Amino acid sequence: MNSPDNVYFFIVPVLIFGPLFLWILYNFGIKELVKIPGELRRKRSREAAQAAAFEAERQRKRGTGAVWLVRGPNTSLFGVFMQGLTFAWFAGSIGFFASSLAYEYRSPDMALIKLSLNHAGQRKVECTTRSAKELAKLEPNMRAKLSCPRERWPVHVELELDSRVLFKESAKPAGLSTDGPSSFYKSFVVPAGQHQLTLRLRDRGDTGFGFEATQQLTIAPRQVIAAQFNAARGGFIIR
Amino acid sequence: MLNAIHYPIRRLFEGLESVFDGPFGPAWNPIRQLGTLAFFFFWIAAVSGIYLFIFFDTSLSGAYDSIAYLTREQWYLGGIMRSLHRYSSDAMVACMILHCLREFSMDRYRGARWFTWFTGVPLIWLLLISGISGYWLVWDELAQYVAIGSMEWLDWLGIFGQSVAENFLTRGSLDDRFFSLLVFMHIFAPLFLLFVMWVHILRVSRAKTNPPRGLAIGSFLMLLALSIAVPAVSHAPADLGRVPATLNPDWFFMALYPLYDLAGAGPLWALGFGGSLLLCVLPWLPPLKRAKAPVVFLDQCNGCTRCFEDCPYSAITMQARTDGRPFEMEAVVNADLCTACGICVGSCPMSTPFRRGAALETGIDLPGLSLDTVHKKINAAITEAKSSAGDRPSLLVVGCDHGVPVGGYGGHGMAPVSLPCIGMLPPSFLDYALSGDRVDGVMLTGCAQCDCHHRLGIQWTEERLTGMRDPYLRKRVPRDRLDVYWAAANESAALGQEIDHFRERLEQQKQSADGEKQST
Ligand code: HEM
Ligand code: SF4
Ligand code: SF4
Numbered sequence: 001m002n003s004p005d006n007v008y009f010f011i012v013p014v015l016i017f018g019p020l021f022l023w024i025l026y027n028f029g030i031k032e033l034v035k036i037p038g039e040l041r042r043k044r045s046r047e048a049a050q051a052a053a054f055e056a057e058r059q060r061k062r063g064t065g066a067v068w069l070v071r072g073p074n075t076s077l078f079g080v081f082m083q084g085l086t087f088a089w090f091a092g093s094i095g096f097f098a099s100s101l102a103y104e105y106r107s108p109d110m111a112l113i114k115l116s117l118n119h120a121g122q123r124k125v126e127c128t129t130r131s132a133k134e135l136a137k138l139e140p141n142m143r144a145k146l147s148c149p150r151e152r153w154p155v156h157v158e159l160e161l162d163s164r165v166l167f168k169e170s171a172k173p174a175g176l177s178t179d180g181p182s183s184f185y186k187s188f189v190v191p192a193g194q195h196q197l198t199l200r201l202r203d204r205g206d207t208g209f210g211f212e213a214t215q216q217l218t219i220a221p222r223q224v225i226a227a228q229f230n231a232a233r234g235g236f237i238i239r
Numbered sequence: 240m241l242n243a244i245h246y247p248i249r250r251l252f253e254g255l256e257s258v259f260d261g262p263f264g265p266a267w268n269p270i271r272q273l274g275t276l277a278f279f280f281f282w283i284a285a286v287s288g289i290y291l292f293i294f295f296d297t298s299l300s301g302a303y304d305s306i307a308y309l310t311r312e313q314w315y316l317g318g319i320m321r322s323l324h325r326y327s328s329d330a331m332v333a334c335m336i337l338h339c340l341r342e343f344s345m346d347r348y349r350g351a352r353w354f355t356w357f358t359g360v361p362l363i364w365l366l367l368i369s370g371i372s373g374y375w376l377v378w379d380e381l382a383q384y385v386a387i388g389s390m391e392w393l394d395w396l397g398i399f400g401q402s403v404a405e406n407f408l409t410r411g412s413l414d415d416r417f418f419s420l421l422v423f424m425h426i427f428a429p430l431f432l433l434f435v436m437w438v439h440i441l442r443v444s445r446a447k448t449n450p451p452r453g454l455a456i457g458s459f460l461m462l463l464a465l466s467i468a469v470p471a472v473s474h475a476p477a478d479l480g481r482v483p484a485t486l487n488p489d490w491f492f493m494a495l496y497p498l499y500d501l502a503g504a505g506p507l508w509a510l511g512f513g514g515s516l517l518l519c520v521l522p523w524l525p526p527l528k529r530a531k532a533p534v535v536f537l538d539q540c541n542g543c544t545r546c547f548e549d550c551p552y553s554a555i556t557m558q559a560r561t562d563g564r565p566f567e568m569e570a571v572v573n574a575d576l577c578t579a580c581g582i583c584v585g586s587c588p589m590s591t592p593f594r595r596g597a598a599l600e601t602g603i604d605l606p607g608l609s610l611d612t613v614h615k616k617i618n619a620a621i622t623e624a625k626s627s628a629g630d631r632p633s634l635l636v637v638g639c640d641h642g643v644p645v646g647g648y649g650g651h652g653m654a655p656v657s658l659p660c661i662g663m664l665p666p667s668f669l670d671y672a673l674s675g676d677r678v679d680g681v682m683l684t685g686c687a688q689c690d691c692h693h694r695l696g697i698q699w700t701e702e703r704l705t706g707m708r709d710p711y712l713r714k715r716v717p718r719d720r721l722d723v724y725w726a727a728a729n730e731s732a733a734l735g736q737e738i739d740h741f742r743e744r745l746e747q748q749k750q751s752a753d754g755e756k757q758s759t
Pocket of ligand 3: 542
């Protein structure tokens with residue numbers, strides 16, 4: 001608990017769910033603990049005495065044949081020994097599945113290129129200034145000087161590795177009025193070693209690419225290369 | 240069709256139960272305690288989790304080391320707590336899966352039980368989320384793998400607007416704030432799990448949430464031994480700039496992740512959602528043909544509350560008297576909660592065969608199998624047993640529809656009657672059969688001990704016969720002519736053997752009684 005800046009992060013849920021938690025605990029039995037004095041204690045000892053009498057009756061009749069054949073827990077030495085064996089078997093399977101069964105996620109000589117970008121395409125129609133005449137036609141509360149249809153172009157991205165195109169997709173802008181950013185997220189498993197990575201992006205519905213970057217990379221085994229995009233910082237960022 | 244699915248699984252469980260009945264005895268048999276064991280493991284995880292949290296550093300840079308400290312420097316307590324925390328959660332998953340399969344195969348999820356089944360489904364999700372979010376906190380390579388997998392999987396839904404997996408893109412992408420969100424998940428999810436566990440057993444009257452003490456001690460020792468022998472350890476620290484290669488996942492929680500790597504997010508969502516949906520509607524595929532719920536006859540009911548106390552599904556409530564008779568309360572049945580087990584009929588003091596009148600009437604009665612019908616069946620069986628006995632002792636066998644089928648125990652001096660639950664039999668009927676020498680012996684059987692299909696029928700029967708519970712078996716009933724043997728549906732051989740022994744005993748009694756008569 002060393003990050004004091006988000007201490008509220010814990011206090012708020014505790015305030016909300018703490019009482020809920022206590023209430024559940026209460027219903028699960030603390031109720032009885034809290035009310036222990038008086039009536040409840042007497043009731044409990046009465047019940048305990050009853051249960052003990054019942055158990056004694058059961059024990060007395062157990063195995064005597066005539067009426068009763070109640071089989072209780074097995075507490076013989078052999079029984080306990082066999083129980084131990086059963087538990088050992090159960091523990092063994094828990095231990096095995098919990099941490100001993102290996103899984104090869106990626107072969108250790110491969111690396112990963114992760115393409116992840118969020119970029120808003122250009123507006124399909126540039127903003128125009130409304131004339132006085134146009135303004136007058138609008139409802140009084142809608143009279144904004146600039147008319148900006150909000151729809152954007154989809155963004156198109158290509159990723160090329162050693163002159164092979166691995167990825168070539170367009171993404172529609174997010175949002176109901178298609179005015180949000182387009183986003184991409186995709187990973188590529190590649191062999192470690194020397195590579196040439198090229199990235200291209202188009203965001204205005206023409207045929208060329210507004211942004212393009214090429215980089216020579218020496219990728220170590222198991223390394224993660226992140227390809228991101230930030231128009232304000234000049235385009236693609238490869239790390 | 241449904242039976243063809245239930246049957247093999249049920250046989251498997253019954254087989255296992257028989258095997259475990261030996262070393263454990265029915266009362267401690269873990270296969271019959273899967274739900275209570277899951278609860279018990281939850282408490283162990285909760286207590287050990289609170290201890291771990293005291294030492295846990297919730298910052299991204301400190302988390303791994305704080306856990307490593309517990310495992311290495313504080314191995315004698317912190318390390319053991321960590322292992323207990325991990326293994327008890329794993330054991331909980333194992334118990335949950337078996338518990339759910341068992342209730343399914345034994346057809347204890349349809350009809351009035353749908354609610355308990357239905358609320359069990361979110362428990363699967365919550366338990367998995369609780370465990371997986373716990374593994375994130377270690378912030379080792381496994382955490383990295385599981386976190387990225389989970390986030391990519393969530394991203395597929397596209398409901399967050401922006402990619403959540405982006406938070407794990409590369410070195411430096413993840414900030415403390417997002418990590419705190421993960422910590423928060425691991426506190427919130429188990430709390431919510433507990434809440435839903437409580438809802439899960441809301442409709443189960445006198446639900447057992449604690450395993451028997453011997454079993455609890457055994458399971459705890461098991462976890463402790465495992466924790467000492469194989470302490471839980473971390474993988475190498477997480478590094479978002481490196482791809483994890485070989486991992487040792489916890490398959491109890493992470494079995495689906497390799498599947499995700501293989502098949503992608505879409506099929507896995509289909510499996511997760513489709514599977515859950517299927518589980519949710521299972522109780523109605525097809526719905527249980529429900530027998531009619533019992534009806535209260537106010538002219539007989541005196542408001543004694545016994546049926547209310549004994550109903551295993553809280554289907555009976557007591558309300559203020561509506562018919563003006565001088566009693567405080569009367570019983571009311573909520574048909575939606577009722578499984579038509581008849582236990583309430585067995586508990587009503589008015590259910591007695593020693594009454595005059597054309598038809599037997601009682602305070603609460605099943606329309607599908609009225610007490611009067613039971614009375615007639617028993618009379619018929621007594622006549623049959625008597626007439627086929629010759630000079631052997633005659634035997635009435637009373638069983639239930641969920642244990643060994645008793646239909647075959649007819650002829651040669653025996654005759655069977657089967658009830659929906661052995662708890663439906665009022666003890667006065669035993670008095671009726673035995674005290675008046677109507678038959679020489681009565682054999683009672685039902686489901687396996689500690690595993691009554693209607694949950695409480697066996698317990699109430701035992702308590703009634705031993706005089707611990709109303710209505711109890713009268714003292715005058717000769718106990719040596721009554722035998723009780725609980726047997727699961729697959730234990731007909733054992734029941735047959737017990738019946739043979741019982742008849743031998745009855746024969747000896749008869750001979751010695753005859754001998755006494757002759758000598759006087
Ligand atoms: C966290 C996991 C779970 C716990 C701790 C748990 C615990 C319990 C407990 C204590 C009972 C009452 C037993 C009794 O006294 O008769 C019960 C009953 C039941 N459970 Fe669960 N359960 C879990 C998960 C599930 C799941 C996943 C399902 C199925 C989807 C399920 C289905 C049922 C059913 C159908 C019953 C009713 C049995 C009856 O009425 O006879 N449970 N459970
Ligand atoms: S038949 Fe069984 S479930 Fe229905 S009210 Fe009676 S005791 Fe309860
Ligand atoms: S057991 Fe019988 S008499 Fe007692 S409240 Fe129930 S129906 Fe009425």
